[in-house]
Amino acid sequence: MMTNLFSVFDPSTTIFNLSLNWLSSLLGLLFIPYLFWMTPSRYNIVWNNITNYLHKEFKILLNNNKNTFIFISLFIFILFNNFLGLFSYIFTSSSHLTFTLTLSLPLWLGFMIYGWFNKTNHMFAHLVPLGTPAVLMPFMVCIETISNIIRPGTLAIRLTANMIAGHLLLTLLGNNGPALPTMLVSILLIVQILLLMLESAVAIIQSYVFTVLMTLYSSEV
Template structure:
C-alpha cells in the first residue's frame, strides 16, 4: 500500500547504499548492438536519416555564425532524453527524467555556458537583447527587469517542463490502473483500451518533450552569437 502517490518515483532500489535506479539512465546503450557501428543495416539508415534531419534543422536555427559541429551537442541531448523518456514507459524501469535532479543537471550547465560565452565575447549583443527595438524610454527599466527575469528562469522552465510532463502521464496511468481491481469485467476491458491509448500518448509525449528541450536549448544558444 503506497502512503504517497508520488512514491512511485522514489529511487528506492539500492545495493550497499548506492542508488541503482539511476543506472537506468545508461540502459539505452544496450539498445544499440555492436553491429550498429560496423555494418550498414536498416537501423543505421533510420538513425542517420533522423540525425541528418536534426542536424539541418539545428544548423538553420543556430545561423551562419555557429561553429562547425555545434549541432552535435543538441542532437546528443535529444537522443539522451528520448532514450530515458521511452525507458520510463517500460515496467519496473526507473524514469530518471521525471526528477528535477536529472533535468536540471542537463539544462543548467547548458544555460550557464551560453551565458558565460555571451557575456564574455558578445557583451554588447547581450545588452541589446535586454531592450527590444522601439521601446519607449520610460519603459526601458521595466523591460530590462522583465528580460533579466525571463532569462534567469530559462533553465528552470526547461527542467520543470520535462519533469512535469513525464510525471503527469505516469501518475494518470498509475491512478487508472489502481482502480482495475475494483471494476467489473466489462469495465476492465474498457480500462485496458484507455491504458493503451494513454501509452500511445505517452510515447508521443516522450518524443515531443525531447524535441522541445533540444530546440529550446538551440534557440537559447543562437541568441548569444
C-alpha cells in the same frame, strides 16, 4: 506500500545500500553497439535519417552554424530516458528535477558566461528590444533579466511535469483495475494502451521541445 501517489517516482532500488536507480539513465548506451558497430541495417538507415533531419533543423536555428552535435546528443539522451521510463520497473529519471536541471542549468550557464565575456554589447542589446520607449527601458531590462534567469528552471519543470502527468494517469487507472468488473477491465486495457501511445508521442515531443529551446537560447549568444 505507497505512502502517497507521487511515491511511484521515489528512488527505491538498492543493492548493498547503493542506489542503482540512476543507472537507468545509462541504459540507452546499450543500444549504441548494435546501431554503430554491426552491418548497416534498416534501423541504422532510419536512425541516420533522423539525425540528418535534426542536424538540418538545428543548423537553421543556429544561423547555419554546423556545430549541432551537442544538441543532437542531448535530444537522443532525453529521448532514450523518456522511453525507458514507459517500461515497467524501470526508474523514470526524466521525471525528477535533479535530472532535468542537471541538463538545462550547465548548458544555459555556459551560454551566458560565453556571451557576457565575449559578446557583452550583444547581450546588453538583448535586454532592451528594438523600438522600446525610453520611459519603459528600465522595466524592460528587469523583465528581460528575470525571463532570462528563469529559462533553465522552466525548461526543467516543463519536461518533469509532462513526464509525471502521464505516468500518474497510467498509475491511477492501473490501480483501479482489480476493483473493476470484467467488462470494464477490457475497456480499461484499451484506455491504457491509448494512453501509452500518447505517452510515447509526449516522450518524443518533449525531448524535441527541450532541445529546440536550448538551441534557440544558444543562437541568441
